[in-house]
Amino acid sequence: MENIQLLLFLQENYNKMDKSYKILKDNPHISMLNKMKEEFNKLKKKYINKKNQLESINKKYCLLNDEIEALKKEVKEDDYILYNKCGNDLKMITTLQRDIEKKNKTIEEKENQAMALLEKEEVITNEIASLGKTLEKIRDEFNSYKENADKAQSKVKEEFERCKNEINVIRNKIPLELLKDFDEIKAQKKVAVALLQKNVCTGCKIKVSAITLDEINKGKEIVHCDNCGRILCKANLKDAE
């Protein structure tokens, strides 16, 4: 391989390595993963809230049931007294009857409340089930996205290492004087080798002078762009070898 081809190859590997480095550093998947995590946590909070709500409804329901049972017991006792202990005491009978009526009304009210709680419980139970399913789905999506992202990043890491090694191999093949030239231009302009296309330097997009063109055509090994100073490489050399 000619030196100019080696230099071009070296430049291409630097470009690839820089690109890989940028992807490794920025990790383009992080923001998506964070978004998913955020959504998951938001829903989880909602899920926990609903669970707490359900628990409090259950407590209320149990309390109401206890109250209803106690009242029913009282009514039963009142009934017993009414039919067995009152004799002809009209005042006692009236008072007891009124009490029983009042208690029965309270029982009915509490039973309605309990029924409403049961309905609410059903709604919340369904909501919890649906939230649970969504949470599971998001978690699965997160895991599979992360797995793919990790795979993609480790591929980029491999590419980065491959370029780094390739760069070492190529550098060892290039004469020191040329390497020094390359490194100096690269330090200044990032890209040290530019292709010449239709007599235009692709580094600075300016047509090279006739003298420069002449040098290239005569086969001078290393020719610099007279405008930007980059090392010029004929486009048709790119695919050679």
Ligand SMILES: [Zn+2]
């Ligand atoms: Zn140029």
